[in-house]
Amino acid sequence: MKIGIIGSGHIGGNVARQAAKAGHDVKLSFSRDPSSLARLASELGSNASIGTPAEAVQFGQTVVFAVPWAVIPEALEQAGDLAGKIVIDTTNQFGPGAKPAPGETAASFNAARMRDARYVKSFNTLTARFQEQAARRDGDERVVQWICGDDPEAKKVVAGLLEEMGYVPVDLGGNADCAVMEAPRRAGAVYGEEYRAADAQAVVDAVRARQPIPPTPSYP
Numbered sequence: 587m588k589i590g591i592i593g594s595g596h597i598g599g600n601v602a603r604q605a606a607k608a609g610h611d612v613k614l615s616f617s618r619d620p621s622s623l624a625r626l627a628s629e630l631g632s633n634a635s636i637g638t639p640a641e642a643v644q645f646g647q648t649v650v651f652a653v654p655w656a657v658i659p660e661a662l663e664q665a666g667d668l669a670g671k672i673v674i675d676t677t678n679q680f681g682p683g684a685k686p687a688p689g690e691t692a693a694s695f696n697a698a699r700m701r702d703a704r705y706v707k708s709f710n711t712l713t714a715r716f717q718e719q720a721a722r723r724d725g726d727e728r729v730v731q732w733i734c735g736d737d738p739e740a741k742k743v744v745a746g747l748l749e750e751m752g753y754v755p756v757d758l759g760g761n762a763d764c765a766v767m768e769a770p771r772r773a774g775a776v777y778g779e780e781y782r783a784a785d786a787q788a789v790v791d792a793v794r795a796r797q798p799i800p801p802t803p804s805y806p
């Protein structure tokens with residue numbers, strides 16, 4: 587698959603690295619210092635290239651959106667037309683910038699800002715360092731990456747990508763249902779917590795039933 591990366595820092599760089607390792611082609615974009623994009627591209631090898639955000643969007647069937655919250659409007663302006671693209675939003679609502687209304691999820695808020703995109707939220711609940719370390723674990727120790735979004739086919743594509751990167755994809759539901767995967771870290775949320783497959787279904791069931799999720803699991 588061809589994947590455009592908008593924001594190639596901790597999270598975007600990680601996803602690019604893992605996607606390239608899995609054999610996908612990535613186009614890196616959106617840095618104040620284009621030489622940093624060139625350095626990452628040369629580290630990733632022939633699967634990687636660099637460009638502008640608009641070029642990354644044109645390049646990718648899927649676009650990974652990994653920029654600080656405050657910069658989202660600027661990145662979207664530079665990205666241009668997202669119509670028909672699967673956009674994986676990794677962002678969390680820290681720092682300045684317009685925020686979701688009370689009761690509105692950040693996913694719903696951002697999906698509305700990316701109206702024509704096939705919006706999927708993922709990669710946002712775990713630190714970049716942990717994601718890097720935990721990718722490609724084996725068997726029962728594999729780590730969950732949660733997904734939400736309103737486009738079932740887009741979520742299937744993202745789930746496939748997550749599997750290839752070495753995670754367990756788990757679909758929490760639609761954009762409006764995924765408050766538990768959003769910041770801040772708190773009791774009753776999966777945000778900031780490691781989950782493995784064995785503990786994921788109970789969370790999905792609780793979210794679907796609009797009930798509190800079970801206590802956060804801990805692993806040896």
Ligand SMILES: NC(=O)c1ccc[n+]([C@@H]2O[C@H](COP(=O)([O-])OP(=O)(O)OC[C@H]3O[C@@H](n4cnc5c(N)ncnc54)[C@H](OP(=O)(O)O)[C@@H]3O)[C@@H](O)[C@H]2O)c1
Nearest residue numbers: 593594595596597617618652653654676677678710713714
């Ligand atoms: N880091 C984590 O552990 C983590 C975990 C889950 C989710 N997230 C979320 O993922 C998103 C990306 O986080 P990150 O940690 O990957 O951020 P980051 O390392 O700071 O990367 C941000 C990217 O945006 C680029 N950028 C372009 N213009 C910018 C500007 N004016 N100000 C700041 N950056 C600019 C940066 O490029 P240059 O710096 O080269 O200019 C860099 O490529 C955030 O919304 C964050 O909340 C982060």
